[in-house]
Amino acid sequence: MTERFNEVTGLECKVCFEHYSGTIVDLTPRMLSCGHSLFDGDVRLLPKNFDLLELLASLPKTSPIIPESPKVPVKKPQALDPSNTPCAEDPSHEATCFCAQCSADLCEKCFDMVHRPRSVAAHAKIPIAEKPIQLPKCQSHPSNIAEYVCREPNCQMISKIICDKCVLKDHKNHKYELLSEYTEKYLRKLRNCLDGVVSNETSLERASESLKMCASSYEETSPDYQQVIKKVQDFFKSEEAKAIRKLTEIAGQERQRIRGEQSRIGGDLEEIRSVKEELNKVLKSKEYLISTDRLVEKAKSVISKSMPNSPIPFRKWSIEFPKNVEVEVHSPHLKPTLEQKREPAGETANNRPKDYSELQIPGDKIVARSEALAIVSHHDSDFLVSYDIWIALHSLFHHLKSNYNAFSCEELTECRRLVPIVMKRWLSIKPFQLSGIECFFKLFNATTIEQIPAEEVNACVERCLDAVEHFPGSETLQNTVWAFIVSVAHIVKLEATNFTRLLAVALDTLVNTAHSTVGAATIRTVSVIAPSVETSVINRLMCDSKYVLGIVQLMNVWVNVCQGRGDKQDLIVVALHALWNLSDNSPTTCRTFVEVGGLLVVSELLELPNFPETTKGLVLGVLSNVSEVDDLRLPLHEHHSILLPYLNGRFSETEWAATFSAAIIFSNFLANPLCWRSTNQREEIDKLLLEAVAKFSTSESLMFSYKSFEPFCVLIRTSKSNGAILTCLYGVFYALQTHRSPENPSLVRGKTHIEMYHQSELPSMIRQFRSSRSPYIDNVDTRVQQLAFRIEKTVTLAGFLLLVTSTSTTDATVYSRVKRNDFTNNYGYGPFGIGPTNGGFDSFGFYRDKFYNSGLPPLYTHAAYRNYYHEISFHKNKYGQPAPTDFEVLQQERFGPYYDGVWGYADHSKNWFGKR
Numbered sequence: 001m002t003e004r005f006n007e008v009t010g011l012e013c014k015v016c017f018e019h020y021s022g023t024i025v026d027l028t029p030r031m032l033s034c035g036h037s038l039f040d041g042d043v044r045l046l047p048k049n050f051d052l053l054e055l056l057a058s059l060p061k062t063s064p065i066i067p068e069s070p071k072v073p074v075k076k077p078q079a080l081d082p083s084n085t086p087c088a089e090d091p092s093h094e095a096t097c098f099c100a101q102c103s104a105d106l107c108e109k110c111f112d113m114v115h116r117p118r119s120v121a122a123h124a125k126i127p128i129a130e131k132p133i134q135l136p137k138c139q140s141h142p143s144n145i146a147e148y149v150c151r152e153p154n155c156q157m158i159s160k161i162i163c164d165k166c167v168l169k170d171h172k173n174h175k176y177e178l179l180s181e182y183t184e185k186y187l188r189k190l191r192n193c194l195d196g197v198v199s200n201e202t203s204l205e206r207a208s209e210s211l212k213m214c215a216s217s218y219e220e221t222s223p224d225y226q227q228v229i230k231k232v233q234d235f236f237k238s239e240e241a242k243a244i245r246k247l248t249e250i251a252g253q254e255r256q257r258i259r260g261e262q263s264r265i266g267g268d269l270e271e272i273r274s275v276k277e278e279l280n281k282v283l284k285s286k287e288y289l290i291s292t293d294r295l296v297e298k299a300k301s302v303i304s305k306s307m308p309n310s311p312i313p314f315r316k317w318s319i320e321f322p323k324n325v326e327v328e329v330h331s332p333h334l335k336p337t338l339e340q341k342r343e344p345a346g347e348t349a350n351n352r353p354k355d356y357s358e359l360q361i362p363g364d365k366i367v368a369r370s371e372a373l374a375i376v377s378h379h380d381s382d383f384l385v386s387y388d389i390w391i392a393l394h395s396l397f398h399h400l401k402s403n404y405n406a407f408s409c410e411e412l413t414e415c416r417r418l419v420p421i422v423m424k425r426w427l428s429i430k431p432f433q434l435s436g437i438e439c440f441f442k443l444f445n446a447t448t449i450e451q452i453p454a455e456e457v458n459a460c461v462e463r464c465l466d467a468v469e470h471f472p473g474s475e476t477l478q479n480t481v482w483a484f485i486v487s488v489a490h491i492v493k494l495e496a497t498n499f500t501r502l503l504a505v506a507l508d509t510l511v512n513t514a515h516s517t518v519g520a521a522t523i524r525t526v527s528v529i530a531p532s533v534e535t536s537v538i539n540r541l542m543c544d545s546k547y548v549l550g551i552v553q554l555m556n557v558w559v560n561v562c563q564g565r566g567d568k569q570d571l572i573v574v575a576l577h578a579l580w581n582l583s584d585n586s587p588t589t590c591r592t593f594v595e596v597g598g599l600l601v602v603s604e605l606l607e608l609p610n611f612p613e614t615t616k617g618l619v620l621g622v623l624s625n626v627s628e629v630d631d632l633r634l635p636l637h638e639h640h641s642i643l644l645p646y647l648n649g650r651f652s653e654t655e656w657a658a659t660f661s662a663a664i665i666f667s668n669f670l671a672n673p674l675c676w677r678s679t680n681q682r683e684e685i686d687k688l689l690l691e692a693v694a695k696f697s698t699s700e701s702l703m704f705s706y707k708s709f710e711p712f713c714v715l716i717r718t719s720k721s722n723g724a725i726l727t728c729l730y731g732v733f734y735a736l737q738t739h740r741s742p743e744n745p746s747l748v749r750g751k752t753h754i755e756m757y758h759q760s761e762l763p764s765m766i767r768q769f770r771s772s773r774s775p776y777i778d779n780v781d782t783r784v785q786q787l788a789f790r791i792e793k794t795v796t797l798a799g800f801l802l803l804v805t806s807t808s809t810t811d812a813t814v815y816s817r818v819k820r821n822d823f824t825n826n827y828g829y830g831p832f833g834i835g836p837t838n839g840g841f842d843s844f845g846f847y848r849d850k851f852y853n854s855g856l857p858p859l860y861t862h863a864a865y866r867n868y869y870h871e872i873s874f875h876k877n878k879y880g881q882p883a884p885t886d887f888e889v890l891q892q893e894r895f896g897p898y899y900d901g902v903w904g905y906a907d908h909s910k911n912w913f914g915k916r
Contacts, residue, residue, distance in 0.1 A: 085128055089114060098131040099123050105131070133183050138163035140170065149182045151175040268302075275302050367392060369399045373411060376418050379425065386426060393422055394435045400442035416443050416456050423463045430474060433467035437480050440464070444488055461485060465505050475515045482506070482521035486528055499533045504541055511550035519554065524574045530581035535707065539588040548592040551579050556601045559608070572605075576618035583625040585707050590626045594635055599626075603639050613658060620646065620661035627668035628711050636665070637675045647692045656696060663689055664731070667715055667724035682721075689723025693730050694783055706735055706753070709760045716765055722781035729769070729787045732762060736794045757795060766791050 087093035088104040095105035099115070101123045106114065115121050126132075138146040144163035152174035161179060162171050217224045275298055282292060367375070375392035378384060396415060399406070407415070423436040440460050444452065464481045471477050485502070503526065510522040530538070542548060558572045579598075583589040593599075602619045605611060620643070626632050646662035666685055669675040676682040712728040719725065735753045757763070768774040769788040 096128050098126045098128055100126060100132065103134065133180060133187070135179055136161060138166060141165050147179055148176045149179045151177050272302050275299050366398050367395045369396070369403075369406065369411075372396050372399065373414060373418075376422060377414065379418070379422050386429070386432075389422065390426075390429070390432055390435065393419070393432065393439070397435050397438045397442065400439060404442060412443065415439065416452065416460070419443070420459045420463045424466065427466055427470055430471055430477060433463075433471065434477055434480065437464060437467065437477070437484055440484050441480075441487075444484075457488060461488065461502065465501060468505055468509060472509070472512060475518055478509065478513065478515070478518040479521055482509075482518070482525050486521070486524050499529060500537045500541075502529055503533050503537070507541065507547040507550070511546050520574070523551070523554070523578050527574050527578035527581060530578060531584075531707070535585050538582055538586045542582065542586060542589040542592050545592045545596055548579075548582075548589060548598070549596045551575055552593065552596050552598045552601055555605065559601060559604050573615055573618065576615065576622060580618055580621045580625065583622055585625075585628075585711065587629045590629045590632055593622070593626065594632055598622075599635065599639060603642055606642050616646075617657035617661060620658050620665065624661045624664040624668075627665045628714075630672070633668055633672045634674060637669055637672075640666075640669065640675075647688050659692060660696065660727075660731070660734075663692055663723075663727045667719060667721070667727045670721040670724045671715055671719040686721045686723040689721070689727055690781060690783060693723070693726045696730055696734075706731075706756070709756055709762055713761045713765070716776055720777055722777060722779075722784055725769070725777060726781065726784050726787060729766075729784065729791060732757065733787060733791050733794060736791065754795060762791075 085095040085105050087095045087107040087110050089106060089110035093107040093110065096107055097111055098105055099111065101120070102114070104114075105128060111125060115123055135145045135147060138144045138161070139159045141163050144165060146161040146163050148162050148164075148167055150157065150160045150162055150171050152171070155171065155174055157166075157170050159166075162176070167174075167176060216222055219225060275295075278295055279299060282295065372392040372395035375384065375389060376396065379389050396419070400415070419436050419439045423433055426432040444457060444460065464485060467477060468481050506522045506525045506529070510519055510526065513519050513522070554575050555572060558575075579589075579593070583593060602622065605619050606616060623636060623643070626636055643662050643665055646658050647666065666689060670682060670685060670689075676685075709732060712732055715728050716725050736757060765774070765776070766788045768776075769780055769784050770792065772780045772785055774780055
């Protein structure tokens with residue numbers, strides 16, 4: 001009955017087809033872990049029994065015991081996004097969690113509904129993203145879990161995902177790996193890919209937002225755009241103000257000149273009318289006709305006066321505006337600028353050479369001068385390729401080299417304008433740079449460079465520096481560039497040059513080049529331009545020790561390899577010149593020099609037996625700059641035994657510079673009490689300095705130039721030593737003596753030594769030393785007092801020479817006679833050459849008045865006037881009237897107490913105070 005009931009009701013296991021039983025334990029129905037007794041969805045998840053399916057297929061079809069219910073149309077669920085996981089209960093929902101016990105992906109709603117029964121309420125809800133990996137069934141053994149993956153390269157089986165049975169049977173002895181680990185690897189890869197995709201998505205979103213904001217900044221209404229517009233307007237307003245200011249200044253000068261001319265003409269008219277009235281009076285009266293010589297001469301004088309030029313009204317003045325004024329707008333990250341040069345049409349990768357360095361221009365490719373200039377002037381034409389322009393540029397160099405005089409002034413000006421432009425455009429092509437620099441050599445020669453505007457010279461220098469930075473490894477280009485820059489710097493002052501960049505590029509090339517010839521060329525450049533560079537710039541550059549280290553290493557190599565021989569002697573001289581100029585008034589350079597071991601190297605240089613005395617003077621010049629830094633005096637004093645011999649017996653013109661530098665060094669030692677073990681030792685050095693400086697020559701063959709007299713002032717204030725003070729005064733005297741000529745003022749960054757003297761504390765110090773009363777030392781030595789007089793005389797004489805050369809042609813002629821020491825011509829009373837032959841002492845009155853009305857201090861005025869008499873006393877007066885002696889002149893002017901008879905002469909056989 002039970003079996004029949006089961007057959008009718010179908011109460012049997014859908015998996016094993018055993019009939020349920022309430023009495024047999026093994027056949028008692030059980031609830032599955034998912035909460036269902038027998039649910040079609042769960043049954044469908046079970047593996048199919050293919051044997052049973054075949055058996056059922058073979059049975060005859062009969063009507064079912066229980067009739068099938070009519071089919072009810074089911075509404076298809078809405079399709080989900082393919083990337084979403086469907087809910088196991090309702091596929092139209094997206095699964096958001098996973099139940100490990102049920103092994104089902106469920107949405108929140110279905111999960112709560114399925115797990116309402118108390119028996120399944122404790123199932124854990126796992127987020128779908130943290131769902132554990134579920135291993136699939138083995139395709140060969142569906143009842144088994146596939147736990148492995150076959151990794152055998154030669155495996156012939158179709159399925160590589162296998163179970164335990166497969167490992168022992170079909171995949172025996174194959175390499176395999178746990179499927180969970182294998183899957184985890186790919187899972188990590190996918191997660192990394194997802195992270196990368198998300199990161200890129202975020203970056204692109206930010207970039208999109210940034211571009212949106214950036215695009216808005218380019219709108220004409222944006223604040224940034226308006227700010228730039230304001231800058232442009234302010235710039236042109238400033239230029240307008242400058243132009244108007246210049247115009248006003250010129251108009252004012254011309255107005256003042258015309259008014260002066262009017263005043264002069266008014267005076268001449270009064271004189272003419274007066275003479276006219278006298279002439280009419282005499283002619284009417286016809287009296288005193290015989291005694292009218294004076295009136296005739298007066299009339300002739302009036303008639304001979306020059307007539308003024310026709311006035312030029314302001315409307316006839318012309319004003320020129322610059323052509324092709326363009327405002328360049330540069331992007332901070334794009335090269336070239338926003339005014340990008342288009343590549344000439346017709347020039348493609350196929351016909352454009354990548355590098356012309358291996359090409360040699362055949363003779364038939366040299367084009368005519370006018371044609372070459374025309375091609376270069378149309379360098380931005382769409383019909384020319386860069387190779388054609390390079391041939392034209394090289395042809396220009398060929399013509400400049402072979403027939404420079406054939407170029408007109410206009411053609412040379414055009415060449416100087418175009419060559420830098422072409423070099424800048426094709427900066428990346430070395431032959432363009434080489435040909436351009438060779439053109440510079442011919443365009444800026446010694447005979448023409450002084451007439452060329454400084455802006456053109458500096459534009460060419462900038463292009464040369466661009467080429468150096470772009471081709472650091474080209475020895476030929478580097479040598480050519482630095483040779484050109486040195487030649488230009490020797491000929492003309494590069495006033496508008498960016499000296500900071502020039503010095504930095506030269507120093508970088510020096511320390512980075514592998515070619516000795518390039519190093520020698522750059523060190524020469526540094527030596528030439530360093531005096532023109534501001535001290536603040538040098539200090540900033542010298543903070544990087546590699547520059548000074550490069551120079552010191554160069555000297556060290558020369559010491560170790562050449563051992564003082566003549567090999568590359570000029571290189572060590574130039575290196576020392578460069579170091580001397582870089583360390584002048586630059587404590588940073590001096591400290592770096594000591595830190596990199598420079599003192600040891602120069603000590604070895606001084607001890608070399610064959611080292612020239614003139615070069616030793618350069619070494620001591622560097623050390624004198626080092627001695628000016630307080631904290632470096634003690635390290636330098638450790639080498640004083642090497643320096644001491646230079647204070648004895650070295651007074652020839654070749655050795656004098658070294659002795660003077662040594663005197664400066666020991667003077668700085670005297671300013672530091674820690675350098676001396678006893679007072680006696682310090683007094684001995686002080687005495688030695690006094691004796692050495694007193695023997696110095698006044699020769700002008702050697703020249704010192706100073707950026708400032710401040711180091712001398714500091715040393716005078718702090719040394720409390722007559723020897724140190726005398727050394728400082730001699731340095732000042734020598735600089736003033738050798739540069740007192742108005743034609744050779746020795747400009748140091750726009751200032752003469754005379755101007756530097758008046759702008760320092762020296763004038764007051766000199767007056768104190770001259771009067772033997774000084775707050776800097778108790779007992780002023782007589783030699784200090786004498787040299788103070790000489791300095792005052794030199795300064796006054798320089799002022800007088802400027803005075804007489806700035807008044808009239810006659811005065812300039814006087815100065816030219818002074819300069820030549822022409823004692824035998826018609827002006828011949830001495831090197832001052834004052835007064836004509838027939839003038840006698842009466843002609844002195846004009847210059848005496850000029851002295852005393854010059855506005856100089858009384859003592860300076862008297863000194864210049866007395867010096868004038870002093871020169872005349874060398875020669876007999878043609879009238880037999882002796883010139884007054886020095887003492888008589890000084891006593892007459894009541895300056896006798898200050899006179900000590902030490903007014904020296906330009907006699908190089910004597911020292912500066914007259915002793916042979």
